[in-house]
Amino acid sequence: MQDKLKQLTKDTFLYGLSTILGRFLNFLLVPFHTHFFHPADYGIIANLYAPIAVLNIIFLFGMDTAYLKFAGSADPAKRSSIYLTALVPVLIVDSLIVVILIVFSPVLSGLFHIPKQYDYLWLYCAGILFLDALTALPYISLRLQKKVLRFSAIRVANILLNIVLNIVFIIFLNMGIESILISNFIASALSFVLLLPEVTEFFRGVFDRDLLGRLFRFGIPYLPAGIASMFMQVIDRPIVEKLKGYETLGVYQANYRLGIFMMLYVSMFQYAWQPFFLENSKVPEGKILFAKVFTYFTAIGAVILVILSFFISDIATLRVFNFSLVGKEYWRGLSIIPVVLLAYLFNGFYFNFSAGLFIKEKSFIFPLIMGMGAVSNVAANYLLIPVFDIMGAAISTLISYSLMAIGFYFAANKVFPVSYEWRKIGSILFLIGLYGAVYYSFYIYLNNHILIKLALSILFITVLFAGKILTLNSVRSLIKRKVLLN
Numbered sequence: 001m002q003d004k005l006k007q008l009t010k011d012t013f014l015y016g017l018s019t020i021l022g023r024f025l026n027f028l029l030v031p032f033h034t035h036f037f038h039p040a041d042y043g044i045i046a047n048l049y050a051p052i053a054v055l056n057i058i059f060l061f062g063m064d065t066a067y068l069k070f071a072g073s074a075d076p077a078k079r080s081s082i083y084l085t086a087l088v089p090v091l092i093v094d095s096l097i098v099v100i101l102i103v104f105s106p107v108l109s110g111l112f113h114i115p116k117q118y119d120y121l122w123l124y125c126a127g128i129l130f131l132d133a134l135t136a137l138p139y140i141s142l143r144l145q146k147k148v149l150r151f152s153a154i155r156v157a158n159i160l161l162n163i164v165l166n167i168v169f170i171i172f173l174n175m176g177i178e179s180i181l182i183s184n185f186i187a188s189a190l191s192f193v194l195l196l197p198e199v200t201e202f203f204r205g206v207f208d209r210d211l212l213g214r215l216f217r218f219g220i221p222y223l224p225a226g227i228a229s230m231f232m233q234v235i236d237r238p239i240v241e242k243l244k245g246y247e248t249l250g251v252y253q254a255n256y257r258l259g260i261f262m263m264l265y266v267s268m269f270q271y272a273w274q275p276f277f278l279e280n281s282k283v284p285e286g287k288i289l290f291a292k293v294f295t296y297f298t299a300i301g302a303v304i305l306v307i308l309s310f311f312i313s314d315i316a317t318l319r320v321f322n323f324s325l326v327g328k329e330y331w332r333g334l335s336i337i338p339v340v341l342l343a344y345l346f347n348g349f350y351f352n353f354s355a356g357l358f359i360k361e362k363s364f365i366f367p368l369i370m371g372m373g374a375v376s377n378v379a380a381n382y383l384l385i386p387v388f389d390i391m392g393a394a395i396s397t398l399i400s401y402s403l404m405a406i407g408f409y410f411a412a413n414k415v416f417p418v419s420y421e422w423r424k425i426g427s428i429l430f431l432i433g434l435y436g437a438v439y440y441s442f443y444i445y446l447n448n449h450i451l452i453k454l455a456l457s458i459l460f461i462t463v464l465f466a467g468k469i470l471t472l473n474s475v476r477s478l479i480k481r482k483v484l485l486n
Contacts, residue, residue: 029166029180030257034327036170037177039250044114045177046253047241050234051112052125055101057226059094059133062219062363063087068140069218069358070211072278079144080205083137085212086219087202094133101126113241124181131188138198143275154194162187218363225366228374232400235374236393239381244389252390254326255333258316259340261308262301266348269297277355287418294352295421299464301345302428306435306460309338310446310453336394338439342432343398349405356416357408369407373400428464435460 033042067086071079101108105122108114114121142151162183169179241249273293280286313334316325357365377400384392412418438456439446446453 029163030254031323031325031327032166032170033180034254034330035323037250038247039254039329040246041177041250042253043241043246043249044118045180046237046249047112047246048114048118048121048125048181050237051108052129053230053234054227055097055125055129056132057223057230059097059129060090060136060226061093062222062226063090063215064136064140064219065222065363066215066219067137068144068274069278069361070215071141072144072275076145079141080202081208082205082211082215083141083202084205085208086215087137088207089212089216090133090137094130098126098130101129112238118178121178121181124178124185127185128181128188131185131192134199135188135191135195138195138202141198141202143271146275154191157194158187158191161190218361221363221367223367225363225370228367228370232370232374232377232404233397235378236381236396239378240385240390240393243382243385248390251330251333252336252393254330255336255390256340256394258312258326258334258337259344262304262341262344265301265304266344266351269348270351273351273355274358277359281355281359287416290352290355290418291420294349294418295424297348297352298345298425298428301348302432303461303464305338305341305345305432307457308341309435309439310457311450312337313447314450333390335443336391338436339391339394339398342436343394343401346398346401346405350401350408353405353408353412356412356418360415362411362415365411369404369411372407373404376400376403431460431463 033045037045063086067082071082074082101122105119106116108122109116109119139151139154142148165183165186166179169175169183173179175182237249237253240252277290280289283289316334317331318324354366357363377396380396380399381393384396386392388395435456
């Protein structure tokens, strides 16, 4: 048991190195962009990336998830055939979508309130989406083969090139917001070139029509599920723009992206978690293992949440060579960050709970729960933004992720019941709520007293260790008592 937990920790750490390094480097573009672009211009890019995020799901239509499922549990010798069978429909469908995007770019600009002079940006969007779709399966293949270093090197190279090109285009060539998309397109092209060895290797497989049917049956439900999930993540952008304007959207987007630190934690966990639960779903102690993983995930996430909530204002406004993490015009949105961090933590809960549905191939449930989350997000945004401004948008995201986590727990519990350590989880959530009340009750006071925030953070961590939430001591006793729902 402890060996398996250590292996998951090791994989999470290795994927985390590339994820944290890569996304942190990419995050450096936030202070860069917020110092060179007015909030209204930055809001245009935020509004443009919203449909890109949704289209990214459509370009793969669940074939990435299906490939992960079937290749992850198949003999390595058969993976090339699974890859080829999943890739062919992706190539055909995506080529058609690219043509549609280019032809109807003026219509799309009108639909998403993109100024007419930026119609040509949809060409770069189409290129980015097509290249990213082609690299999705090779990236999954590297994860299944545990080629962490190669996986990490390509991702980091992509982001480094993206950063360098942003600097060159914006500072030296004096280009505008189109620099962001052009840089992204070239970086995606680099990833595709670097992944060509994986692409060509898997063309040695044989196209399997029977397997294609199984891939579609498993993967297609993830298309509406993925669209609903991504829709839920980005729908607040156009709603904020519609209700409050591009300038407010720019402020919201910049501060929302400061939640990247929790997103990094959840992402690095997800990369290691999916192959891990597929590997251990049939071992006798598997369900106990999953319960323990969820406890550790929640405890570590809570520490990240509390520390960042207390110190993010100090970090964001700290000036180095007259530059701060975000431009001064964006500081008024810093108060939303703790809510965004908590929302990402609940997003991680959903990843934990959904493992049972993935294992049991109950993919038809995903779009139902994701759809519930998307609908609740839209409704909450329209209700809360007029009252609470951008804080209403952040709260809406938190509400949606919470509802999704609850939905996935009950759905998965029916087909793959796990005895989670709810007493410990409840204690952690209570502490988070208590600290949240302290944070918002004394928001202005705390921002001026860094030593008090440091003391409160240390106290929080001490309470977690005192409660033995972050130790492995209870694993053996759990196994002996067989705290397991069969």
